[in-house]
Amino acid sequence: MSDADKPSVLFVCVHNAGRSQMAAAFLTHFAGDRVEVRSAGSLPASHVNPIAVAAMAELGIDIATATPRVLTAEAVQASDYIIIMGCGDACPVFPGKTYLDWSLGDPAGQDLDAVRPIRDEIRQQVQALIAEIDAART
Numbered sequence: 001m002s003d004a005d006k007p008s009v010l011f012v013c014v015h016n017a018g019r020s021q022m023a024a025a026f027l028t029h030f031a032g033d034r035v036e037v038r039s040a041g042s043l044p045a046s047h048v049n050p051i052a053v054a055a056m057a058e059l060g061i062d063i064a065t066a067t068p069r070v071l072t073a074e075a076v077q078a079s080d081y082i083i084i085m086g087c088g089d090a091c092p093v094f095p096g097k098t099y100l101d102w103s104l105g106d107p108a109g110q111d112l113d114a115v116r117p118i119r120d121e122i123r124q125q126v127q128a129l130i131a132e133i134d135a136a137r138t
Contacts, residue, residue, distance in 0.1 A: 006033075006034065006035065006036050007034075007035050007081065007136075008035065008078060008079045008080050009027060009079060009080070009081040009082075009083060009133075010038040010040065010076060010079035010081070011024050011027075011037075011038070011040075011085065012041065012071055012083065012084050013041055013084075013085040013106075014041055014086060014106075015043060015049075015108065016040050016041025016044045016045065016068035016070075017041070017047065017049045017068050018048070018052040018107035019085045019104050020041065021066050022052055022056055022118075023102075023122050023125070023126055024037045024066075025056055025063045026123050026126040027130070029061050030127060030130055031130050031133075035133060038075055038078075038079060039069065040070060040071040040072070040075050041071055044068035044069055047067075047068065048063055048064070048066045048067075048068065049107055049108060051107060051115050052107050052115060052119075054112055055107075055116055055118075055119045058116075059119075059123075076094060077094050079097065080097065081098045081100065081129070082099050082100070083102055084100070084101045085101075085104050086103075086104065086106060100129070102122075104118055104121060104122060104125075105121075
């Protein structure tokens with residue numbers, strides 16, 4: 001499969017420090033190189049939320065070296081699926097893209113016990129997204 005044929009997904013939240021980082025890591029973990037994965041934030045933080053790092057580490061997924069990135073129109077334009085997680089109207093809209101709004105709790109300021117259910121919901125959403133992407137390609 002060429003890179004041009006590979007579907008691409010962009011996960012967007014405000015700080016690109018929790019939800020979008022966990023979602024990107026899950027998609028990479030479950031889909032491997034079948035999907036191009038991006039994440040970004042409308043107001044990116046300086047680092048990934050350490051509680052999100054700890055929650056993912058419990059599942060053997062390391063996001064400690066991930067870096068929050070700023071949301072750009074180019075990243076949106078280059079993606080087939082744009083998954084919005086609480087960034088409001090900050091995400092530019094382009095025709096022909098699939099936009100999904102995942103209503104998820106925000107792990108910012110939460111302890112590990114509160115972040116685990118958010119992480120688990122993200123995992124379920126990502127697995128459903130993979131099934132949707134696979135179904136669209138057949």
